[in-house]
Amino acid sequence: MEFSKLQKMIRTEVASQNHLTNIRNHNHAMVDELxxxxxxxxxxxxxxxxxxxxxxxxxxxxxxxxxxxxxxxxIERHWKSPRVExxxxxxxxxxxxxxxxxxxxxxxxxxxxxxxxxxxxxxLHPEGVLGEMHRVLRRGGVALVMFEPxxxxxxxxxxxxxxxxxxxxPAWGHLFLDEAQMQHIxxxxxxxxxxxxxxxxxLRWIYHDDGVxxxxxxxxxxxxxxxPFDIVWMCNLADEEEAGxxxxxxxxxxxxxxxxxxxxxxxxxxxxLRKTRH
Numbered sequence: 001m002e003f004s005k006l007q008k009m010i011r012t013e014v015a016s017q018n019h020l021t022n023i024r025n026h027n028h029a030m031v032d033e034l035x036x037x038x039x040x041x042x043x044x045x046x047x048x049x050x051x052x053x054x055x056x057x058x059x060x061x062x063x064x065x066x067x068x069x070x071x072x073x074x075i076e077r078h079w080k081s082p083r084v085e086x087x088x089x090x091x092x093x094x095x096x097x098x099x100x101x102x103x104x105x106x107x108x109x110x111x112x113x114x115x116x117x118x119x120x121x122x123x124l125h126p127e128g129v130l131g132e133m134h135r136v137l138r139r140g141g142v143a144l145v146m147f148e149p150x151x152x153x154x155x156x157x158x159x160x161x162x163x164x165x166x167x168x169x170p171a172w173g174h175l176f177l178d179e180a181q182m183q184h185i186x187x188x189x190x191x192x193x194x195x196x197x198x199x200x201x202x203l204r205w206i207y208h209d210d211g212v213x214x215x216x217x218x219x220x221x222x223x224x225x226x227x228p229f230d231i232v233w234m235c236n237l238a239d240e241e242e243a244g245x246x247x248x249x250x251x252x253x254x255x256x257x258x259x260x261x262x263x264x265x266x267x268x269x270x271x272x273l274r275k276t277r278h
Contacts, residue, residue: 001084001085001086001087002086002087002088002089003061003086003087003088003089003092003094004088004089005086006054006057006058006086006094007058009054010024010053010054010055010058013053020053023051023053023055024051024053024055024058026117027051027055027056027058027059027117028055028056028058028059030056030115030117030144030146031056031059031060031063031115032059032063033144034113034115034142034144035063037113037142037144037232037272038112038113038141038142038144040060040063040064040065040112040113041063041064041065042064042065042066043065043066043112043113044065044066044067044069044110044111044112045060045065045067045068045069045111045112045113045114045115046069046070046071046104046106046110046111046113046114046115046133046136046137047060047068047069047070047071047114047115047116047117048071048101048114048115048116048119048129048133049071049072049101049116049117049118049119049122050070050071050072050096051070051072051117052072052074052075052077052078052079052096053078054070054086054094054096056068056070056115056117057070057086057094057096058094060094061086061088061092061094064092065092065094066092066093067092067093067094067095068093068094068095069095069097069106069111070094070095070096070097071096071097071098071099071101071104072096072098072099073098073099073100074098075096075097075098076098079096082097082098083095083096083097083098084096101119101123101129101132102123102125102128102129102132103132104132104133104135104136106136107136108135108136109136109137109138109139110136110137110138111136111137111138111141112137112138112141113137113141113142113143113144114133114136114137114141114142114143114144115143115144116133116143116144116145116146116147117146117147118146118147118148119147120145120147120220120269121147121148121149121150121151121156121158121212121213121215121268122211122212122213123213124210124213126213126215126220126223127223127226127227130223130224130227130228130229131227131228133229133273134227134228134229134275137275138275139275139276139277139278140274140275140276141274141275142232142272142273142274142275143229143271143272143273143274143275144271144272144273145269145270145271145272145273146237146268146269146270146271147268147269148237148267148268148269149239149267149268150215150216150217150220150266150267150268150269151174151175151212151213151214151215151216152172152175152216152217152259152263152264152266153239153264153265153266153267153268154171154172154239154246154249154250154264154265154267155169155171155267156174156175156212156214157169157174157205157206157212158205158211158212159197159202159205159206162195162196162197162202162205163192163194163195163196164192164195165191165192165195165197165202168186168189168191169182169185169186169202169206170185171246171249172249172250172253172257172264173185174206174207175253175257176253176256176257179203179206179207182203182206182207183199183203186199186202186203187199216259216263217259217263217266217269218259218263220269221234221269224269224271224273227273228275228277229273229274229275230273230274230275230276231271231272231273232271232272232273232274233271233272234269234270234271235269235270235271236262236266236268236269237266237267237268237269237270238265238266238267239265239266239267243265246265247261247265250264250265
């Protein structure tokens, strides 16, 4: 498909669904951040957990990437095909492919740089994903990784994906309430009539579903430190939503859970990784 057709589709989609504007802008901003650390013009890049809408692909080709490969497990559901390809008028190529990040179907030393946005909180085996990233990245290449919310943040249960029901769960409740206690609390709430989940489905999502990895901030940091990559920098992403109120709750929770208030107030991580050895 011609890249210009994708651009037209994106403009139409964003115009009709305003909430997609922020997602598109965030993807563009992350591509620009990668460009600062690894100039992407005429480079080959991999996007782990790519936007199925093609927002990062759009930004990458616009900024002169020679080849963009974006992988995600939902490509076929969105595009009705496990692989779609877009070519601009200069021959630059962008692809979206359904693929498992734990088993990347690319030869070693394929990519100049890697981007990963909001994916590492989902990977059940992030150490395996990092090994695959290291394998397919060329020596000297970098990987920009940013993700949230991690399990130990106030909304690490990820119910914010399902609208208003997220506000019915006590902040950090998934860390100190067992399933029966959470069920009792949620059953006493007025459940939104238009919620996409029932109470039972919400409980299954929090305590049993494999949509998130439930790794705390300490374990996640250790996974990156033990990876074959060199860490150029690793930064905490602070939870700034209702920061004063949440900080007070976090200070109290340090008596109940084994994390500091700073750890509880960390919603995610941002890292720049470099491959210096094979």
